[in-house]
Amino acid sequence: MSVRLVTCWLKNSTLTLMQSRIAGARLHATYTHLNSPPLFTSSSPRSSKTSTPSNPITTSMASRDTSNQTAVTTAALTNPDGTLKRPPSAFRNTIEKGGTHEPEKGRYHLYVSYACPWATRALITRRLKGLEDIIGVTVVSPRMDSDGWPFGSTDPFPGAEPDPFHDSKHVRDLYLRSNPEYSSRFTVPVLWDKKTEKVVNNESADIVRILNTAFNDHISPEKAKIDIYPEHLRAEIDALHEWIYPNINNGVYRAGMAGNQQAYEAAVKDVFSALDKLEKTLEGKDYIVGNQLTEVDIRTWVTAVRFDVVYHGHFKCNIRNIRHGYPAINAWMKKLYWTNPAFKESTDFDHIKTHYYYSHPHINPTRIVPSGPHPHIQTL
Numbered sequence: 001m002s003v004r005l006v007t008c009w010l011k012n013s014t015l016t017l018m019q020s021r022i023a024g025a026r027l028h029a030t031y032t033h034l035n036s037p038p039l040f041t042s043s044s045p046r047s048s049k050t051s052t053p054s055n056p057i058t059t060s061m062a063s064r065d066t067s068n069q070t071a072v073t074t075a076a077l078t079n080p081d082g083t084l085k086r087p088p089s090a091f092r093n094t095i096e097k098g099g100t101h102e103p104e105k106g107r108y109h110l111y112v113s114y115a116c117p118w119a120t121r122a123l124i125t126r127r128l129k130g131l132e133d134i135i136g137v138t139v140v141s142p143r144m145d146s147d148g149w150p151f152g153s154t155d156p157f158p159g160a161e162p163d164p165f166h167d168s169k170h171v172r173d174l175y176l177r178s179n180p181e182y183s184s185r186f187t188v189p190v191l192w193d194k195k196t197e198k199v200v201n202n203e204s205a206d207i208v209r210i211l212n213t214a215f216n217d218h219i220s221p222e223k224a225k226i227d228i229y230p231e232h233l234r235a236e237i238d239a240l241h242e243w244i245y246p247n248i249n250n251g252v253y254r255a256g257m258a259g260n261q262q263a264y265e266a267a268v269k270d271v272f273s274a275l276d277k278l279e280k281t282l283e284g285k286d287y288i289v290g291n292q293l294t295e296v297d298i299r300t301w302v303t304a305v306r307f308d309v310v311y312h313g314h315f316k317c318n319i320r321n322i323r324h325g326y327p328a329i330n331a332w333m334k335k336l337y338w339t340n341p342a343f344k345e346s347t348d349f350d351h352i353k354t355h356y357y358y359s360h361p362h363i364n365p366t367r368i369v370p371s372g373p374h375p376h377i378q379t380l
């Protein structure tokens with residue numbers, strides 16, 4: 001029997017498809033990998049024609065747009081040495097005035113899963129910037145099947161919705177509508193252009209920055225003023241992404257998806273060393289950088305909020321938990337949840353727990369979703 005396992009992992013510039021073969025009780029995985037260059041560093045080359053300081057999404061994204069679309073034809077799980085591998089995101093276009101995708105009210109749509117930390121980055125940013133009337137959202141079922149993320153019409157699950165515009169059964173149908181030749185992973189989030197029927201971008205790190213600035217002329221001055229990647233903090237933000245992404249955001253996946261003991265132990269060590277460092281960074285502070293909410297908070301928070309609930313158990317990141325082991329991280333995480341509706345309203349623990357425990361049968365073959373732990377963040 002051949003089973004395609006898909007998981008929820010990424011880098012700010014990568015995505016993951018796992019395809020593995022289960023023969024009897026044995027699981028054999030084949031892996032491919034493509035490295036993706038880091039995005040949006042302060043020193044990234046930019047096109048002076050299309051890039052402005054306030055819009056860090058560049059034409060270099062567009063020029064990379066199709067380069068990897070057909071490059072990954074088999075799924076990646078781990079390398080021969082047991083470490084996690086992942087291919088890069090394929091659609092890297094932007095929304096900008098004068099570009100292929102112009103900022104327009106009602107033209108764009110986000111397809112997300114509440115379970116996915118990368119999709120949740122986009123949801124939080126949309127809410128934070130007050131883009132609810134500008135960009136629609138559709139939430140898929142958290143239970144991935146052999147065709148990937150199903151819409152609510154295919155897999156009725158509380159909170160899961162049908163595709164409002166097409167007869168899509170799965171998110172993959174959108175990708176194939178956009179590009180029938182597409183042969184890589186069918187990941188969320190997807191930023192969709194209803195006018196051109198194309199995926200604009202499927203990389204959450206890009207989408208967060210697109211939403212940060214592209215629609216500023218369409219929202220209230222108050223919301224337009226919110227800038228989560230401010231010029232004066234960019235170097236610091238970029239430097240934080242350099243260690244938070246590999247060791248925390250992707251670190252938990254490196255631990256959970258490790259193919260052997262050695263790879264697992266190395267990953268877990270990285271996770272907890274980085275959490276120790278983050279704890280020190282957050283002591284006495286409400287935000288990770290400076291005195292204001294930035295994209296680093298958003299990108300780190302989506303992992304932190306899943307930590308005790310799924311990464312501690314399902315991904316075996318169980319040296320400490322956030323609740324008891326990291327008071328400063330815990331306080332920062334809870335404060336954002338309870339004081340900023342963008343965070344709480346983008347979080348659904350039922351979708352989160354169901355997705356992880358259901359969708360990785362190589363880790364949890366019974367697909368039983370554990371009763372605990374209760375998401376402690378819900379208690380003040």
Ligand SMILES: N[C@@H](CCC(=O)N[C@@H](CS)C(=O)NCC(=O)O)C(=O)O
Nearest residue numbers: 008009010014016116118187188204
């Ligand atoms: N590059 C993406 C990666 C997103 C990603 O890996 N999403 C996972 C869910 S958390 C997914 O959709 N996986 C499906 C698959 O691998 O086929 C991003 O950051 O936006």
